[in-house]
Amino acid sequence: MLVLGVCSLKGGVGKTSVTLGLASAALARGVRTLVIDLDPQGDATMALAVDDAGGTGADVASVLADPRASVVERAIAPSGWADDGLDVMRGSARSAAHDGPGSDADLDGLAFALSFVGDYELVLLDCPPSLGNLTRAGLTACDRAVVVTEPGLFSVMAVGRAMRTIDELRRGPAPALQPLGVVVNRVRGRSTEQAFRLEELRSLYGPLILTPFVPERAALQQAQGAARGVHTWPGEPAAALADVFDDLLDRALRAPRTT
Ligand SMILES: Nc1ncnc2c1ncn2[C@@H]1O[C@H](COP(=O)(O)OP(=O)(O)O)[C@@H](O)[C@H]1O
Ligand SMILES: [Mg+2]
Known part of the structure; x- marks a missing residue:
């Protein structure tokens, strides 16, 4: 199981979009995946069309x-x-209560x-846009x-x-x-x-800059608004985005793991 955190210390740069794109690529490829929505805004939960009809009341908070097995089980629902x-x-707004300062x-x-989670090949963690304890707890659970x-x-x-922060x-x-x-x-x-800025990023981070880049496309927002994966959204722009996320997923699954 690869546990991959998706983070940034800024809001609105596309953490949730990247999480959803990778989830869509994993689903298309038959890679069993769990998305953990750590962001109190709960955007990923909404975009993944989680049916809460059976409402267990449990969530990431x-x-x-x-963190007992029975609570974990109740907090997980199918997309x-x-x-x-x-x-x-x-995810839910209640997770914000865990974002305050705390000890390691x-x-x-x-x-x-x-x-305690089932047999997933991939766990994707959509982090909140801060350096608080939620992000730190999230990344502490990650391999990558x-x-x-x-x-x-x-x-x-x-x-x-x-x-x-990752280094620390x-x-x-x-x-x-x-x-x-x-x-x-x-x-x-x-x-x-x-x-x-792309040149600057390349000179600062060299091989850590992953390719391909994700283009700005209205199709991404349209698919998200309809609570669909980009792989099932019609049109050429969506297909091009799907290819990008396929390649990024490949890269993630290829990464050598220590655990
Ligand atoms: N590549 C993109 N093309 C078009 N719109 C995008 C793209 N990436 C993100 N967006 C839009 O920008 C907004 C913020 O993205 P989001 O993934 O929610 O960021 P974050 O999770 O980092 O706050 C959303 O409305 C999203 O649909
Ligand atoms: Mg987000």
Whole structure:
């Protein structure tokens, strides 16, 4: 099982979009996947069309508070994207209560909870846009992390801070954690400012800059708004996005693992 965190210290750069794109690629390929929605905004849970009709009342906040097998089981529901193969550990605003300062000893709960999830090949963790304890607890449960950025000035600086956080966690509570790389999102072909920032990213992070880049396409928002995966969305732009996420998934699944 590969546990992959999707993080950035900025909101709106595309963490949830990348999580959903990878989940869509995994589903298309038959890779059994669990998405954990750590963001109190719960965007991934909504976009994955989780049916809460049977409402167990449990979600990721319940798991953080009490990481027992029975709680973990109740917090997980199937995604509405397919009959089988893609599940979600529901997010909710209640997880914000776990974002306050705490000691490193508090960071292990989610990692412990993952020992009770079913047999998934891939776990994707959609992180909140901060450096708080939620993100730290999330990354502590991960083998690999991708940092999502846009090719803009402040986003490039935020990549450095995210990378340092990953480094600091590896030297502390998360010895298995390694950066997979930087996913560059919302790339527009003809922007000279973006071209400059892409050069800057390459010179700063070299091989950690993952390719292909994710282009800016309205089809991504349309699929999300309809609570569908981009692999099942019609049209050429969606198909091109699907190819990009297929390649990024390949890269993630190929990464050598220590655990
Ligand atoms: N490559 C893209 N092309 C078009 N829209 C995008 C793209 N990436 C993200 N968006 C849109 O930008 C907004 C913020 O993205 P989101 O994934 O929610 O960011 P985050 O999870 O980092 O806050 C969403 O409305 C999303 O649909
Ligand atoms: Mg998000």
